[in-house]
Amino acid sequence: MTLGIKLEDVAVEFDGHIALSVTELNLSAKSIAVIGSNGSGKSTFARLLNGLVKPTRGAVTVSGVNPDTKTTGFLFSNPDLQIVMPTVFEDVAYSLTNQKLSKDEVRTRVESALTAVGLIELQEANCHTLSSGQKQLLALASNIVREPKVLVADEPTTLLDLPNTKRITKLLHSLPLEQLVIVTHDLDLAATADEVIWFDAGQVKQVGKPATVIPAYRKHFE
Ligand SMILES: Nc1ncnc2c1ncn2[C@@H]1O[C@H](COP(=O)(O)OP(=O)(O)O)[C@@H](O)[C@H]1O
Ligand SMILES: [Mg+2]
Structure with missing residues (x-):
């Protein structure tokens, strides 16, 4: 059972x-x-x-705890903001700084994250030589290497073309x-979620299944 995301007052x-x-907001969908x-x-x-x-x-809890960067990973639209080290391997390994892992453990975790996003062949590459799609995959690897319980992606596909959008999704x-x-803002991407939340002027306008909320959202702006 997931403890979910809870906001109270x-x-x-x-x-x-x-x-x-x-x-009040309780989100327990995957x-x-x-x-x-x-x-x-x-x-x-x-x-x-x-x-x-x-x-x-008020109070916010994510997976039963006060929000922190350990429980919740974060992916920005612009991966350039998240890349801090010269090479692909080093950049992902940097996310494990302060975790008291041995060199071998770091290597295993970084390689597994890079394999998951399909960048293992590029582990020695210079980050700046990557395409924007590859940079977003790198930022994703740097997140998943920390094994967050929850991942928040803020407009992760805005800078990507259709094939990369599909891949990231x-x-x-x-x-x-x-x-x-x-x-x-991509309603096709929103439709892939189990639940959709629509914010309007800083308030929750509607929460529900994509099949309900997305048509209502489209209609609102007709
Ligand atoms: N760090 C900040 N300092 C001042 N105002 C902010 C800050 N972040 C967001 N805002 C304001 O809060 C409102 C909501 O912004 P935001 O959450 O970024 O909206 P959205 O992501 O939906 O475009 C906007 O009016 C924005 O100008
Ligand atoms: Mg925004």
């Missing part, structure tokens, strides 16, 4: 302006898509889930996670 304010306000217009609070919600944003008021759904949260 949560508000997030920036400079006195309420960016997000949620009375995969969740987050949709809504620009500025509706999607990224604020996503960042609450790994503790990057702290609630001004398939990979995200195949990861051994308790929950996957995908923030996206």
Whole structure:
């Protein structure tokens, strides 16, 4: 049983302006898509889930704990923001810094993460020589090597072409996670989730099955 994502009486304010306000939310589906217009609070919600944003008021729990970067991995749209080391292998290994693992354990975990995303052949490559699709796969490997329970991806396919979007979508759904949260404007991608949450002006407008929420969302903007 998954403990899920729970928000209780949560508000997030920036400079006195309420960016997000949620009375009660319980998400227990395996995969969740987050949709809504620009500025509706999607990224604020996503960042609450790994503790990057702290609630001004209320309580958030993810898999039964206060959000932190150990429980929740995070994938940005722009992988350049997540690449910190010169080579592919080093970049993924860097994510294991401070985990007190032996060199052999690090190698095994990095190789397994790179194999999972299909980048093992490029482990010695310079990160800057990778295509944007490959960079996003690298950022994904750097996340999964830490074995998070939950992965939040904030518009992970925005910079990708159709084949790479399909590849990342398939990979995200195949990861051994308790929950996957995908923030996206791509309604085809949103439709791959078990549950969809629609944010509007910092509030939850609707939560439900993709077959219910996505047509309602489209209709709202007709
Ligand atoms: N760090 C921040 N400082 C000030 N305002 C912010 C910050 N992050 C988000 N906001 C504001 O909060 C609102 C929601 O933003 P965001 O969650 O990024 O929306 P979305 O991801 O749906 O486009 C917007 O009005 C945005 O300007
Ligand atoms: Mg955003």
